[in-house]
Amino acid sequence: MTLNELAPEALADLAAKVRAEYEELQARNLKLDLTRGKPASEQLDINNELLALPGENFRAKDGTDCRNYGNLKGIADIREIWAELLGLPVELVYAGDSSSLNIMFDLVSWSYIWGNNDSERPWKDEEKVKWVCPVPGYDRHFTITETLGFEMINVPMLEDGPDMDAVRELVKDPQVKGMWTVPVFGNPTGITFSERVARELAEMETAAPDFRIVWDNAYAVHVLGNKFPEVINVLELAEQAGNPNRFWFMSSTSKITFAGAGVAFFASSAENLAWYTAKAGVRGIGPNKLNQLAHAQYFGSAEGVRAIMRKHAASIAPKFQSVLEILENRLGEHGVATWTRPEGGYFISLDVVDGTAARVVELAREAGIALTEAGSSFPLHEDPDNRNIRLAPTLPPVEEVEVAMDGVATCVLLAAVEKLGV
């Protein structure tokens, strides 16, 4: 029976029980952390072989000495593997340094300074720049557009991607210059965009000729089971729709090999790549090719990458399973929360009773359980309903995830009964 359906006495009994549980929780002096989407040591261990590569084999297969300067596109050895994995033509996939977030920041900030290849003027010279932000979404995306002073407009995430009616309406405004997305196993919802949504994003008319969708495919192959998601070639969809420059397509090995020491990828139309490269060639001489070569040697092939992802799944799927089971067992009957059930990615998105997310995070903190701050998955950290909490279960051992989540469930219930004034 949900809290709202309980008779007053039953509700009072439950409240007393929850308060007692919370006191017990505090007494345990826990120090647990579910805040960051970091891989666990056990996952990193999967790739230790990479730590000694490339060894003496410092030449790319075209003969390039990767120890010397040059090549803004990155070496073909790794670009070919990634192109196959993402279902894209290799000539449209560039390999960079370790961080795709770096590349996204550069793309947006360079558009601000100079305009992009379809801009009538630099974005800094626009009266206002607006940006479509499906919510909840990735906090670091929103921080980039916040730092540049863009007006961020929330669009709700539905089951198979953002609300496309809302998006189509927004992009009629020429001040709307772009949109953040995490199309596969999204952060924090775990939602994967359907082929329909991808197609509609590729096809929709936008008032701004220089409108861009950051297609941050950070979790393209990050499954929890054995089934890899369908690969959607949005670059082709966009070209067929007459919008060839619509997507800035990002990917990286950060949560495949080593976080912060992997290889990032930027795929886009030839025109977009030429624009990017012209600026990147002013910023520097080229990415770390030795790290790219080491990765290519280590993966061997696209199938090599998938084999590694199966090992990651074996490590983290039990943690996700624990979270879901505890949420169901502790909260399922009370109608105080809903949550996503991702088949991949790094997060579970938990919606608690409206108006109580910040209180849940506070209660958890006071019981020694660190949760990502309420509102973190929204532009300006403002969750209009104060209900969303991002759970990141990958880093701690499964036993800690269980203890932490049981505690979180208590906090969710306590905040809910507090809200009811019981």
Added chain:
Amino acid sequence: MTLNELAPEALADLAAKVRAEYEELQARNLKLDLTRGKPASEQLDINNELLALPGENFRAKDGTDCRNYGNLKGIADIREIWAELLGLPVELVYAGDSSSLNIMFDLVSWSYIWGNNDSERPWKDEEKVKWVCPVPGYDRHFTITETLGFEMINVPMLEDGPDMDAVRELVKDPQVKGMWTVPVFGNPTGITFSERVARELAEMETAAPDFRIVWDNAYAVHVLGNKFPEVINVLELAEQAGNPNRFWFMSSTSKITFAGAGVAFFASSAENLAWYTAKAGVRGIGPNKLNQLAHAQYFGSAEGVRAIMRKHAASIAPKFQSVLEILENRLGEHGVATWTRPEGGYFISLDVVDGTAARVVELAREAGIALTEAGSSFPLHEDPDNRNIRLAPTLPPVEEVEVAMDGVATCVLLAAVEKLGV
């Protein structure tokens, strides 16, 4: 006897001889390249041990797992070595990814977007931004300020650094926001700034409160002999002078270990570092710590770095020696050129007869010898005297350097006699 002192018949004889030599040169169908300041394979081989590092030892000495996310400052292991090498306090030395040019671009372009920590407004909102450019200088520096639309003002390089009277005069203009320098074994002159010049740069009054000197110490330890240059702590000089935020101090291992795959460093005042880190933390999560750790393990200490530099010197000093000997033997008596005699760095700067540099490069190209384009070491590629040529002798084997330089000498002479109308 110089060309100008020769009697008409003697000059005609010399011209005929030079033309014959040039014809012979062309007949050899050479394909030689003195354009880029790249290390030779032999130099890269010095460091092959690094290619298998860090191996299984993935923890920094403070226990950090370098395989995971985090740490915008870089790991202490490598920062301590570099701080000792540069004579700077470790807390003011941050370690980044592979390219210091990347960091310079970010510093300047972020000042453009947001202003730096001493700006009254973003540089984009200034009516005009001007930049002091000692010439000849590093082409990639000038390209950054060109791309941002800054007005670049040439200042001549003297024997121990830029003409400080000229610099002091220029910085009275509040639109002058910064200055490029390569203070040790400069590109392309090989000139090292004296302690007096460093002190005057630290002490001079500038009208702009947010004026910055990019102190690009790219060749800090890149000697051709055994004697390492005196380390000047410009950060301390600036602080003592009441201008603590004056210098953005850059360094990297690019020409110590692997070009484009090393570790770059940014040293500055605590305030400057805090400003940089606030923006860098929006751009990304942190640099590649595994590469930093591998470098720290490989170097071991500051003395370890110097030992590597002695090996580089053994490889490239003979090439510099060849260039200088051929210039002296072929051109010394004719008064058609002057050149620098660097004790370190990657370049020799050659000044030919005024108005003939572009012709020399053209003649060389037609004889199969690629030289850096005339004017490359000047803002907008405009050498007002059309006389400077940058020679980069490190990449080819010494035999090729000799053949190429002998050919270049012929081209210098031919252009000179052409200029005299002989």
